[in-house]
Amino acid sequence: MIPVTCFEGQTVAVFGLGGSGLASCHALKAGGAEVVAGDDSAERLAQAAKAGFITADLRSVSWENFAALILTPGVPLTHPAPHWTVEMAHKAGVEVIGDVELFCRERRRHAPSAPFVAITGTNGKSTTTALTAHLMREAGFDVQMGGNIGTAILSLEPPAARRVHVIEMSSYQIDLTPSLDPSVGILLNVTEDHIDRHGSIENYAEVKERLVVGVQRGGTAIIGVDDDFSAKAARNTELAGKHVVTVSVQRRLEDGVFLEGETIVRGAAGGMAKLADLHGIGSLRGRHNAQNAACAASAALALGVPFDVMQRGLRSFPGLAHRMEQVGRKGDVLFVNDSKGTNADAAGRALSSFNDIYWIAGGKPKSGGIESLREFFPRIRKAYLIGEAAQEFSKTLEGVPQEISGTLDEAVPHAARDAEAAGGQAVVLLSPACASFDQFPNFEVRGDHFRKLVMALSGIAPVKP
Incomplete structure (x- = not known):
């Protein structure tokens, strides 16, 4: 931890008690400041109180004695409108800063x-x-x-x-x-x-x-x-x-x-x-x-x-999980987890990096779909479409070999089978061009499930950096 000494002996308000907000509370206290912590979540307020911090509804306290408001980055500073804590801080002449400023x-x-x-x-x-x-x-x-x-x-x-x-x-x-x-x-x-x-x-x-x-x-x-x-x-x-x-x-x-x-x-x-x-x-x-x-x-x-x-x-460098992550290899077929490719622009970066692609795409669609990816369609040997976007993507991919797989559990073994049967160098690529929320809580869980399915295939060898 980095003790924050620049507010020693002063009182500081902290709003937003997620990871960075709670860390700010601990760092300020370690540096000798008094912290008044606020959040819209009763659960987070209870956690902060249990950790020994003063908690309060910052709407009902005087701001005259606050030396600063430490705001979590997820709370609007300017647009679409300043958060009410920001407006109260400005009215009281209190500076609004974040944990990196500390x-x-x-x-x-x-x-x-x-x-x-x-x-x-x-x-x-x-x-x-x-x-x-x-x-x-x-x-x-x-x-x-x-x-x-x-x-x-x-x-x-x-x-x-x-x-x-x-x-x-x-x-x-x-x-x-x-x-x-x-x-x-x-x-x-x-x-x-x-x-x-x-x-x-x-x-x-x-x-x-x-x-x-x-x-x-x-x-x-x-x-x-x-x-x-x-x-x-x-x-x-x-x-x-x-x-x-x-x-x-x-x-x-x-x-x-x-x-x-x-x-x-x-x-x-x-x-x-x-x-x-x-x-x-x-x-x-x-x-x-x-x-x-x-x-x-x-x-x-x-x-x-x-x-x-x-x-x-x-x-x-091993790379980052879910970002062009090389999961495994079966003969000449490479399996790549790019679950972080949650929009067309990100998926385009992945598609531009390979030839002979067996592409797993779909999920909760975003505006614009995959129309912008047409230049990469010649690289796709077959598409395996999942989730809510499957039908929409199927229409855009007209002329490209494809199947509506529905789920990753269907898409992964089918793509692996087809890539192996075709012979030669190939890539089974999960780069969905979609959010995950129709079938998974987040892109990490989606990528983890892809990795699990790949490693369950017979004859798979993990890729070492």
Whole structure:
């Protein structure tokens, strides 16, 4: 845990008592603050009270003595309307911040030069965070990984010289971190998302940009420039006087990092230099993962990781569960769990990474369906459609061999049978382009069930990184 000392002797309100909120309560108390905890859930309030915190309906208390409101990221700060706690805080002149802001203040107080990598982007955040953490571990650092990827930041160990914090940040978290100042900041990409919470894509992009513009002096901002919003963020970060490393997987950069075949290359005034070779790294297959790898490798190099250690780390990276996860192999047939592919854009990234695909798709449909994936249909040898979207997807896939499997329990053995019978290299790919909620509580449970079904097939060998 990281004791938060910046509010020692003061009273702080915390609203939202999930993982990060409760961690904030413990960290503030450990640092000498008095905490008044609030939540809309009676169960969470009871848990906080049992843990020894003062709990209250924050509507009925005086805000005059609060030094700050620590808000959980899931609670609206601005759109579609500020939460009532935010309005009460503003009326009382109380600052509204989040748990990452508390971390930043403690780092500046006690270990301002401790390495801190903050990572954001619409897509690829979790893989890039996990890969960066993996590379730093390979280099012998004490790595503390958390934030949006899982562990609340204040539940990690405190900042220290050879301890690097690798933190995934959503736009909600950035919005609550006004003094965000990582030593390395990564902005992968910006595409339309979370408009309900930010009002417009322009507002959303501006929030994302803050992470890299805020990089501390002497630090490094690593920015993917393959979309207009991120390219603008790169220009603004340079204008702010920060060191910027631009990354593209779509074009050659004379001064930046780019992809040439399966090689990550750094272009500079002195010529071109090979940074890393991705050939044969199954956990980093696909152009989107090349971007993740280029950004993670650039971050590791900025923190002093040697080239050979970085390359070894890329090769040993196991990948993340449910994200292009190589589950098993039966002869020439590879089974891939991409249950996190919950929309067409994400599924397109998976489909673009393989040929001869036996595609398992469907679930609770999202707007737009899979019409945007037509360019990948020639790669699909057969589709196995499940869940509520099966009939709709079947119409879109007219002309592509297919069956309405209904469930994963039917789709997996049928796809395995057909892929094996066809002979040659093939991939059985679960990348549903749908939410899971019609048949599973979440994408993790869906992916776990796929993995279980695959490993129950005869002759399956697990894939090692």
